[in-house]
Amino acid sequence: MNSEQNASAVISIPDILACPHIPEALKCAGWTVQTATQDDQTAAASIALIVACGETGAPKGDGNQLIAALIDKAKVAAFPTDLLIDRNQSVAQIAKMLSLWLLPDTSSLTRMVEMFGQQDFLPVVRGLYGELDRALAIAEKGDRPDAHRLAGLTGTLGFAAASAAWQVVDQSGCEMQTALRNSKTTMVAIHRWLQGMES
Numbered sequence: 001m002n003s004e005q006n007a008s009a010v011i012s013i014p015d016i017l018a019c020p021h022i023p024e025a026l027k028c029a030g031w032t033v034q035t036a037t038q039d040d041q042t043a044a045a046s047i048a049l050i051v052a053c054g055e056t057g058a059p060k061g062d063g064n065q066l067i068a069a070l071i072d073k074a075k076v077a078a079f080p081t082d083l084l085i086d087r088n089q090s091v092a093q094i095a096k097m098l099s100l101w102l103l104p105d106t107s108s109l110t111r112m113v114e115m116f117g118q119q120d121f122l123p124v125v126r127g128l129y130g131e132l133d134r135a136l137a138i139a140e141k142g143d144r145p146d147a148h149r150l151a152g153l154t155g156t157l158g159f160a161a162a163s164a165a166w167q168v169v170d171q172s173g174c175e176m177q178t179a180l181r182n183s184k185t186t187m188v189a190i191h192r193w194l195q196g197m198e199s
Contacts, residue, residue, distance in 0.1 A: 025091045029098035048103055048188050064191040103189040108158025128153055129190045132183045139180055162186045
């Protein structure tokens with residue numbers, strides 16, 4: 001796991017500050033925790049996971065982060081989220097759930113770009129990002145993405161967890177949520193990797 005790649009910002013609003021076990025759970029799950037105000041655009045652009053109070057307005061990001069809402073049990077977040085954190089759960093329970101959302105390793109992309117060169121390889125990586133984005137949009141409409149194709153594409157570029165999850169969907173039609181979660185974390189990882197390559 002690349003701890004820099006999995007850097008996380010906890011949006012510092014009173015509800016978060018009143019729950020010191022949330023940053024502890026993030027660290028236990030493998031995330032690096034940094035704090036920021038909700039209006040800190042610089043921090044929002046540099047982090048992979050935003051944790052915000054689910055009863056307030058949506059956190060500001062560029063759409064390439066994971067968004068977690070801190071809620072009380074049985075409540076619904078006031079904004080779209082990737083995951084919900086029940087603030088009343090234990091550190092261990094929250095950490096177990098957060099560990100599922102860690103970003104995949106992108107070292108395979110770095111090795112491949114060294115082999116094939118940026119001009120030839122970066123469009124392939126951007127293409128995978130687009131395919132995953134379309135898959136999430138298709139699933140959001142209630143339709144089923146092409147699991148066989150997605151398993152192959154993600155596997156070819158070294159994203160083993162996403163590939164395995166899509167293989168399960170392809171073979172059984174089940175476990176779509178795991179495949180979608182792994183696709184979203186793969187997209188965030190790709191975005192951050194491309195940022196590093198283009199900077």
